[in-house]
Amino acid sequence: MEFSHTPVLLNEVLELLNCHPGQVIVDGTVGGGGHAHEILKRIVPGGFLIGIDRDPNALEAAQKKLREFEGCFKLVHANFADVKEVLKSLGIDAVDGMLLDLGVSSYQLEERARGFTYMQDAPLDMRMDPTQTFSAYNVVNEYSQQELERVIRDYGEERWAKRIAQFIVNSRPIETTGQLVDVIKKAIPAAARREGPHPAKRTFQAIRIEVNQELSLLSKAIEDAVDVLKPGGRLCVISFHSLEDRIVKQMFRSLSNPCTCPPDSPVCTCGRRPRVKVLTSKPVTPTSSEVSANPRSRSAKARCCQKL
Known part of the structure; x- marks a missing residue:
């Protein structure tokens, strides 16, 4: 069976990431390469994409999907929670953006042997x-x-x-x-x-x-992603159920407002400073036309933050 995964909220993600030529972007869940392909179209020339996935079948499919951009991307078999180690191994200190699409691919769902x-x-x-x-x-x-x-x-x-x-x-x-x-x-x-x-x-x-270990790794992955972003860099996360979205929302909130001082304190004394600005006051959701074309997108929610 051919690996397939229709990228959800594609146009919305591209707008949130604000991709442009010369950027270095991490797709932490590259899947079949749907999002990655469109990102590369916007960051080349001069840009570079690192695609991470736990599924070797996904990486094989992404390699075929992205072949026209040979030399402008690197695919890595790893967990997105290991992004720091992946970037270190590639000699990359910081990136302009990162995408995490937490959905299960159509291939994984429909390939009987995967269970x-x-x-x-x-x-x-x-x-x-x-x-x-x-x-x-x-x-x-x-x-x-x-x-x-x-x-x-x-x-x-x-x-x-x-x-x-x-x-x-x-x-x-x-x-x-x-x-x-x-x-x-x-x-x-x-x-x-x-x-x-x-x-x-x-x-x-x-x-x-x-x-x-999808939920236990998510908080760490978000914090590490913010660590490796350049100032002004953006992190976009697409979740598909309430448990994931709750963690993303809470992590963005704590990173954007980490102050632990009492609400009535006249000045901040804890010394904790915001690390990100949340760009999505409410999650971005699919249009009715996207849901009609791809029913599995109906529960998708995208949130995005920008490193200060």
Whole structure:
């Protein structure tokens, strides 16, 4: 199956990043290269793009997508949370902009063997980086009932987390996504299954987040991204669910207003100074026409800040 990932909020991201010739930009989740291709069109000549991704299949696809810009980009197999180490290895001290698109690609969702989706039966996997050993199988079959409940409740915001965790533990071993879906359906009362999204959606999201440590790495990645930006450089983050967006919003707020002095204090004595200016008072969301063309974009939210 060919790697595909339609870039969401493309025009909005390009405007937020304010790309122009000569800039150095990091695409921390390069995917199939959709955003990166359009960024390169705006920063060349003289510009350079560093594309980072955990998925070797994504990097292979991006290499093909960007081949017309040979010599103007470098693709790296790494996690976006390691951006400092990546740039150091390339001899780059600071960059003009960075993009983080936190979405799962269409390829990852639809490639049966990757085990991301509850719509097809496949081995339990869900690894964004297939070279890592820890997978959904480990979470489902090795976590305690209490650990499973925590993951499903905190990362899936699932009201039936306790029952689902109990049913999973009592049904082990669970080898495939299809078996897991059946267990989840049995755990959720019939009346609740008739309402809202697919009954397995929240649990699958939660397990995927746990396998890939998506939320635990995000705060660090945002802080490190700001560290490597030049003054005036911009960071744009696209999130796809409320947990991600909440972290992005809170990190931008703390970086733009770090003062810990009492509100009634006449002068600041804590010495903490703002590091960024938030450019999006509200998140940027897709137009109705984009959602019609790409339904998976409907939950996307973009936030952007500029280093002071």
